[in-house]
Amino acid sequence: MTREEKAVLIDELKEKFASYPFFYIMDASSMSVADTNNFRRMCFERGLEYKVIKNSLIKKVLEGFETDYTEFNAKVLKGFSGVIFSKESGNAPARLVEDFHKKGNEKPILKGASIDSSLYIGAENLGTLTKIKSRLELIAELVGLLQAPGQRLASALQSGSGKLAGVLKTLSENKSE
Numbered sequence: 001m002t003r004e005e006k007a008v009l010i011d012e013l014k015e016k017f018a019s020y021p022f023f024y025i026m027d028a029s030s031m032s033v034a035d036t037n038n039f040r041r042m043c044f045e046r047g048l049e050y051k052v053i054k055n056s057l058i059k060k061v062l063e064g065f066e067t068d069y070t071e072f073n074a075k076v077l078k079g080f081s082g083v084i085f086s087k088e089s090g091n092a093p094a095r096l097v098e099d100f101h102k103k104g105n106e107k108p109i110l111k112g113a114s115i116d117s118s119l120y121i122g123a124e125n126l127g128t129l130t131k132i133k134s135r136l137e138l139i140a141e142l143v144g145l146l147q148a149p150g151q152r153l154a155s156a157l158q159s160g161s162g163k164l165a166g167v168l169k170t171l172s173e174n175k176s177e
Contacts, residue, residue: 006057013053013061020049020085021116024093024129025058026108029080035105046096049085058083067117075121076112088136090115094129 001009017023028036043050055077062069084093090113097108113120113129120129133141 010057010060013057014064016085017061017065020087022086022090022093022114024084024086024097024113025076025111026082026084026097027080027111028052028082028108031105031107035107039100039105039108042096042100043084046092047086047088048093048096050082051085052080052082055079055081065117067114067119069114069119072112072114072119072121081111082108091130091132094126094132097126098130 028039031039040050058077058081059073062073084096086092093113094110097110100108110120110123110126110129112122113125115129115132
């Protein structure tokens with residue numbers, strides 16, 4: 001590969017990493033072709049993208065970002081690296097890998113993940129990453145929390161109005177007697 005081709009490839013990868021706020025770096029070494037194809041198919045079905053990228057290219061790309069990836073580069077970018085890109089949800093790749101493991105596959109193994117510039121290093125973080133809520137889930141939860149007091153007040157007023165009317169009716173009947 002010539003320097004010009006490499007420069008073009010690095011620019012393309014910079015755009016990809018910049019446009020995807022969530023990416024996972026996986027160790028998929030020694031996966032069979034059939035398993036790799038099944039994994040890619042699952043990624044496609046869930047709106048994720050999986051690419052195998054050389055570690056040296058990933059390092060060059062990450063150098064241009066504001067986030068400090070030095071620990072990431074030292075611990076994660078070794079051996080075989082496949083990258084899962086996600087635009088919508090930080091937990092979607094983790095759930096995908098977890099589902100793939102439930103089918104009896106041991107690989108791919110999480111090497112590291114970047115979720116909105118927060119770094120997670122090591123396979124032990126996979127469980128944590130599956131529980132991270134997406135932006136839409138957080139907004140829905142917040143809207144629910146904001147609506148709850150109003151709904152409780154309206155419910156109390158509706159149930160209370162029937163009781164109040166009954167009390168007033170009883171009092172008016174007692175006075176007329």
